[in-house]
Amino acid sequence: MTITILFGGSSYEHEVSIVSAITMKKVLKKSTVRFIFVDAMRDFYLIENDRMKSSFFASGEYKKSKKLILKKTGFFSKSIFGSKAVDTDVLLNLIHGRDGEDGKIAALLSFYSVLFISPRTEASVLSYNKLYTKSFARSVGVQTIPYEHLSREDERKIEMGYPVIVKPVRLGSSIGLSVVRSMAELDYALDVAFEFDSDVIIEPFVEDVKEYNLAGAWTGKWELSMVEEPQKDGFLDFEKKYMDFSRDSQIREASISNTLKQEIQESFKKIYNPLFHGSIVRCDFFEVEGEVYLNEINPVPGSMANYLFSDFEDMFVRLSSSLPSEENIVIDYQYINSIQSAKGKA
């Protein structure tokens, strides 16, 4: 099977997407893998497999690669005899942050009838924006952490007690995120978060909260990953982040009770079904006093959360053959014909 990975994008997470894509090259061992890079200008390039090193992109060398355009059914390069398709069975959207997680790439691929793995546009919009995630989770019966919301022009005043965590509403990978331990620190944290977004979300920060991650997909049956209790030594810095996006070896499952595990799994299913069909997403949960809360949905998780699955590639292949596609709409101009008749113009 041939899998084409789309990565990069006009996104604050452009660079970690490169790291993710390089990791997938190691993970997808049995398949033929191709790479399409979306640069900062949103030009598409076909990248040879042996050029998949981060310096190739950082140096700008990638610009010598073959340029592609997206048209109906897929990506094409120009050749002397017209245009030549990049042959693939399926496309994986591996663009983190803007473009990839906000629904734009999903919209492009749906519009042009490309088979792809990614949340669709509706699912992307609801999971990319943390405010919408909250109300969506509530609507399907999954608890979330209480929060406050501030826009750039709002008075910088919050009701909840400290410490709190301040996050831009629309970003992932902890960009623009701060833990604020007193009112004196709030202003600076908001300045940082508003650098990246017009809106921020503020939640209570619970020291040493239990966090559990679970990824999964529906491939005609549920394929849920192991539950991981991620290690949190201090806060995310760039090395920790790099580790997150380059992980390719399987984890050890969290040692939790069966009841807790089932609750996490049930919450995942409520979130995923049916909105996220066609995607592999990772949900991050908190456990507080025995209750499970959704922290966030990662619509395009770092390195596709491959390390959480015991058979990632096989699951990926199964998902590829059970992808949703839009219903076909027959347009027969009956309506216009009736108007024409009614007007005596038929």
Added chain:
Amino acid sequence: MTITILFGGSSYEHEVSIVSAITMKKVLKKSTVRFIFVDAMRDFYLIENDRMKSSFFASGEYKKSKKLILKKTGFFSKSIFGSKAVDTDVLLNLIHGRDGEDGKIAALLSFYSVLFISPRTEASVLSYNKLYTKSFARSVGVQTIPYEHLSREDERKIEMGYPVIVKPVRLGSSIGLSVVRSMAELDYALDVAFEFDSDVIIEPFVEDVKEYNLAGAWTGKWELSMVEEPQKDGFLDFEKKYMDFSRDSQIREASISNTLKQEIQESFKKIYNPLFHGSIVRCDFFEVEGEVYLNEINPVPGSMANYLFSDFEDMFVRLSSSLPSEENIVIDYQYINSIQSAKGKA
């Protein structure tokens, strides 16, 4: 000024979009107007102005028109000397229903840095899906009608009393919508609605409810239309619908109290700001016992609700010069360079 109108689409509302586009030709008198048709197969065609008649599309004659492709900055036709841009100052998304109102076209145009009038992807997703509209409206302090939600696989049982109105969650133009007066009629109404969507929303049907429509935009200042009390003689059939999408003469303002008018205007502003910047939308409100409720948001209203404005074209031009665009993200590969250094590979 040159305005290019994008219409058609792979949508149940494809045909009314053609009617809307023909109407806009009459409305935009002072501008140069061009037309790009998206056919059922999602191919793009440049349509000469004198071919803008519904029979040109219904007959399939449009296929002889110049084919276009969408690339960075806009639409292009092939010429002997490469490709030629369709010159325009702004593009209007006039595709009703799927593609146009679900955020796909907005995503394509944002991705390719085209200046366009339409709700952006996030705003489209929230207004296209009536369930999300409800929770969004609530979150900005606008009341909506109570409702129940059924999915295709749910038991066909509702709690509320009859009569009710059954609507597909994601469509406009009253497609798939029924008024149900007793339990015996529910099954058929659900069959009809589920033809068009996997989810339906059910609301109490209030005979002779007062309905008021208001359209508007933010062009650096609020530009709110008159308030109309639409005429409802019986239910929408195809002639009535045709009238709605072909309206081009100004209405008479509803005779309502100043208090009610202000409440409607304030509700509109809460919905519009800031999510809908860059668009002209129409909101339909109900008045029940002196209270204002949002019924629905029309992200791409029929004939752009031109008939509600006293100076539609001037407002349109003002909006064209105050369109939002995505923030530029600088990608400097600092992060990858730091990893390289840390690894001793710099």
